[in-house]
Amino acid sequence: MNEIVLVGLGLHDEKGISLRGLEEAKTSDHIFIELYTSLLPGFSMKRFEKLSGKKLCTLSRRELEDESGKKILDAAEKGKVVLLVPGDPLIATTHIALRIEAEKRGVKTRIVHGASALSAVIGLSGLHSYKFGKCVTIPFPDETSSETPYEVITKNRKFGLHTICLLDIKAEQKRYLTIPEAIDALLEIEQKRKAGTVTLGTLAVGIAQAGSSNPTVKADFLKNLRKHDFPDPPQTLIFPGKLHFTEAEALIVLAGAPRKLMETAE
Amino acid sequence: MNEIVLVGLGLHDEKGISLRGLEEAKTSDHIFIELYTSLLPGFSMKRFEKLSGKKLCTLSRRELEDESGKKILDAAEKGKVVLLVPGDPLIATTHIALRIEAEKRGVKTRIVHGASALSAVIGLSGLHSYKFGKCVTIPFPDETSSETPYEVITKNRKFGLHTICLLDIKAEQKRYLTIPEAIDALLEIEQKRKAGTVTLGTLAVGIAQAGSSNPTVKADFLKNLRKHDFPDPPQTLIFPGKLHFTEAEALIVLAGAPRKLMETAE
Numbered sequence: 001m002n003e004i005v006l007v008g009l010g011l012h013d014e015k016g017i018s019l020r021g022l023e024e025a026k027t028s029d030h031i032f033i034e035l036y037t038s039l040l041p042g043f044s045m046k047r048f049e050k051l052s053g054k055k056l057c058t059l060s061r062r063e064l065e066d067e068s069g070k071k072i073l074d075a076a077e078k079g080k081v082v083l084l085v086p087g088d089p090l091i092a093t094t095h096i097a098l099r100i101e102a103e104k105r106g107v108k109t110r111i112v113h114g115a116s117a118l119s120a121v122i123g124l125s126g127l128h129s130y131k132f133g134k135c136v137t138i139p140f141p142d143e144t145s146s147e148t149p150y151e152v153i154t155k156n157r158k159f160g161l162h163t164i165c166l167l168d169i170k171a172e173q174k175r176y177l178t179i180p181e182a183i184d185a186l187l188e189i190e191q192k193r194k195a196g197t198v199t200l201g202t203l204a205v206g207i208a209q210a211g212s213s214n215p216t217v218k219a220d221f222l223k224n225l226r227k228h229d230f231p232d233p234p235q236t237l238i239f240p241g242k243l244h245f246t247e248a249e250a251l252i253v254l255a256g257a258p259r260k261l262m263e264t265a266e
Numbered sequence: 267m268n269e270i271v272l273v274g275l276g277l278h279d280e281k282g283i284s285l286r287g288l289e290e291a292k293t294s295d296h297i298f299i300e301l302y303t304s305l306l307p308g309f310s311m312k313r314f315e316k317l318s319g320k321k322l323c324t325l326s327r328r329e330l331e332d333e334s335g336k337k338i339l340d341a342a343e344k345g346k347v348v349l350l351v352p353g354d355p356l357i358a359t360t361h362i363a364l365r366i367e368a369e370k371r372g373v374k375t376r377i378v379h380g381a382s383a384l385s386a387v388i389g390l391s392g393l394h395s396y397k398f399g400k401c402v403t404i405p406f407p408d409e410t411s412s413e414t415p416y417e418v419i420t421k422n423r424k425f426g427l428h429t430i431c432l433l434d435i436k437a438e439q440k441r442y443l444t445i446p447e448a449i450d451a452l453l454e455i456e457q458k459r460k461a462g463t464v465t466l467g468t469l470a471v472g473i474a475q476a477g478s479s480n481p482t483v484k485a486d487f488l489k490n491l492r493k494h495d496f497p498d499p500p501q502t503l504i505f506p507g508k509l510h511f512t513e514a515e516a517l518i519v520l521a522g523a524p525r526k527l528m529e530t531a532e
Contacts, residue, residue, distance in 0.1 A: 011379055015286035018276050018381065019317075022285065051285075088381060090389030093512070099392070100519045113277055113386045113477055115284065115354060115379035118395070123356030123377060126365070129384070134399050134427055159421070161400055211379055246363070253366045 004072060004081045004102050006089035008114020011211020013042030014051060017084075021112040025052040029079030032072055034059045036171040037094060038086035038117060039234045042212065048084075056084070061172060069098040076107045088116035120210040121164060121236045124217050126250025127205075131241065133161030138237070139168045140177055141185040150189040153239045154197040160242035167235055176233035179206045183226040183237070198222065198239070205238040205255055206230055219257035242266060270338060270347045270368050272355035274380020277477020279308030280317060283350075287378040291318040295345030298338055300325045302437040303360060304352035304383060305500045308478065314350075322350070327438060335364040342373045354382035386476040387430060387502045390483050392516025393471075397507065399427030404503070405434045406443055407451040416455040419505045420463040426508035433501055442499035445472045449492040449503070464488065464505070471504040471521055472496055485523035508532060 005024045010016025017025075025031055033056045035043065045056055063071055075081045089095050089111050099109045122129050133156035136149045149165055156163045167177040186198040200223035208216040208230040218228050240247070248265035251257035271290045276282025283291075291297055299322045301309065311322055329337055341347045355361050355377050365375045388395050399422035402415045415431055422429045433443040452464040466489035474482040474496040484494050506513070514531035517523035 008381065010284050010381070012286075015289065016284050016379075018282050018284055019288065020278075020281035023281065088385045088389055090392070091385060091395045093394060095389075096392050096516055097512070100516055103519050110479060111386075111389060111481075113282075113381035113389070115274065115276070115381055116385035119354045119357060119382035119385045120377075120379045123354055123361075123379070126356070126362050128359060129357045130401055130403070132400065134425075135396055137396070155425070159400075213376060215377075246359070250362055250366055253369050 001080050002076055003108040003110060004076050004083060005110045005112060006083050006085060006095055006099070007112040008088045009040060009043070009084050009086050010114035011087065011117065011120060012040055014044060014048040016040070016115060016211060018112060018114060021114065022052060024112055025054060025082050025084070027080065028054065028082040030057070030075040031055070031082045031084065032057050032059050033084040034064055035086060036061050037092040039169055039171060039176065040086050041209065041232060041234065064094055064098065068101055072098065073102060073105060073107065076102065088114050091116055091118065115211065117210055117234065117236065118164060121207050121238065124207055124210055124215060125205050125238050126254045127162050127238065127240060127247050128244065131160070131162055133159065133163060135164040135166065137166040137168055138177060138182045138185060140175070141181070147189050147193065150186055150193060150197060154195050157197060157239070157241050162241050163239045165237040165239065167237065169233070176235070178233065179208070179230050179235045179237055180226045183222050187222070203240055203257070203261070205240065205251065206235065207238070208233065208235045210234065210236065217255045219251040219255035221258070267346050268342055269374040269376060270342050270349060271376045271378060272349050272351060272361055272365070273378040274354045275306060275309070275350050275352050276380035277353065277383065277386060278306055280310060280314040282306070282381060282477060284378060284380060287380065288318060290378055291320060291348050291350070293346065294320065294348040296323070296341040297321070297348045297350060298323050298325050299350040300330055301352060302327050303358040305435055305437060305442065306352050307475070307498060307500065330360055330364065334367055338364065339368060339371060339373065342368065354380050357382055357384065381477065383476055383500065383502065384430060387473050387504060390473055390476055390481060391471050391504050392520045393428050393504065393506060393513050394510065397426070397428050399425065399429060401430040401432065403432040403434055404443060404448045404451060406441070407447070407454070413455050413459065416452055416459060416463060420461050423463060423505070423507050428507050429505045431503040431505065433503065435499070442501070444499065445474070445496050445501045445503055446492045449488050453488070469506055469523070469527070471506065471517065472501065473504070474499065474501045476500065476502065483521045485517040485521035487524070
């Protein structure tokens with residue numbers, strides 16, 4: 001059967017994949033993997049090859065993006081191809097482009113979903129999922145002077161909504177923006193914009209190692225959070241909007257937030 | 267070890283769970299399961315019991331909410347408890363309440379994430395994940411006259427953002443709001459509010475059976491979408507905001523949208 005199955009690896013390591021995803025891998029003719037759209041800190045190619053009984057072929061960003069996934073598309077002319085991707089497929093636009101290209105060539109595509117970092121950090125924060133606004137990625141400050149993240153947080157906050165800030169990664173260079181760097185980049189924009197969105201007294205939630213057996217979830221004011229000792233990436237920042245009192249309680253009990261949050265919750 | 271591990275079952279059936287989640291189930295002293303916060307149409311208790319080698323104890327909404335999860339908390343005094351939940355844990359506020367209650371009693375909690383319907387429908391739609399605003403649930407129209415969903419779509423659209431509309435479920439009564447019913451409920455609010463948010467000419471994406479091997483993803487104007495023959499629930503509706511031309515292309519190629527979408531995309 002000529003088809004491409006995009007399989008989500010879920011979070012953290014090779015045990016994040018679903019039973020359905022592993023089955024697809026076992027019955028494929030070719031398995032490709034990309035590990036640059038998101039970080040799985042505990043993932044081992046060797047262990048996955050043992051689990052699936054198949055050899056993995058790693059694709060670089062160049063092969064998947066500049067060359068439009070030619071390797072995968074060519075392999076799919078000859079049989080069933082599985083592309084393993086971190087998290088949940090299609091959250092990265094690269095995967096959508098590949099799917100469109102395949103369907104245009106008459107190659108069928110299917111998706112096996114995996115746990116996504118977006119959903120995981122919402123859950124770990126204890127904040128209500130229907131109160132999250134648009135999410136945003138904070139870029140490396142030496143690469144761009146974009147103020148978009150600041151604007152997104154400001155606008156969401158205006159409507160009482162929470163903001164997930166994904167932190168940029170350059171997996172192929174092993175560069176990951178950290179929570180303190182992201183906070184400092186936002187504080188610098190605050191110096192210019194002065195909307196009061198991101199100050200030392202602003203509450204945020206830092207999350208590291210989501211999906212591992214021991215994630216860190218710490219809620220505090222930025223003046224403390226920027227000094228907090230978070231474990232290695234992946235890391236994420238959440239800026240809460242208006243807090244319902246059950247959300248304030250969750251931040252206090254599950255994320256060590258200052259007790260005085262209860263005073264301003266609704 | 268006295269602890270409660272909330273394990274996400276992911277989507278569709280018993281093969282949606284991660285390898286890590288199944289391992290936790292196999293090594294637990296008690297397994298509880300709730301299947302009312304979301305629908306897994308292909309899930310079989312029998313098959314899961316065979317996979318895990320453990321007996322499952324089903325919890326009703328009453329047991330988990332009105333009785334604050336007393337059964338689980340009591341079992342956790344005696345050993346390791348796994349609570350299986352559809353999708354990704356903690357997206358339902360019930361699970362957050364249970365976690366807080368447990369931690370207050372000194373019982374540790376851990377999370378094993380699963381694929382979430384929220385992330386799955388974003389991916390299946392082909393729309394860009396960072397362009398989704400606040401999401402909303404459309405309730406049964408005979409139970410409430412809430413106009414919140416209409417307002418959320420209107421506000422998101424104002425900022426060019428997409429809206430996920432989850433459709434209400436009453437799993438214990440096997441009642442699931444369908445896409446045509448949800449569309450008609452919104453059209454009725456339009457009659458009153460006349461903001462032009464939801465008309466017969468409005469584009470939307472209907473998704474059914476997300477997470478199965480053959481999900482339906484159909485993009486069309488409401489006048490056609492409300493007559494489209496979707497398979498059984500779970501079903502979800504997405505109202506796109508402003509479309510980037512790659513998003514329009516994705517809707518056309520992957521979701522059979524009318525080609526004229528390309529004319530209005532940016």
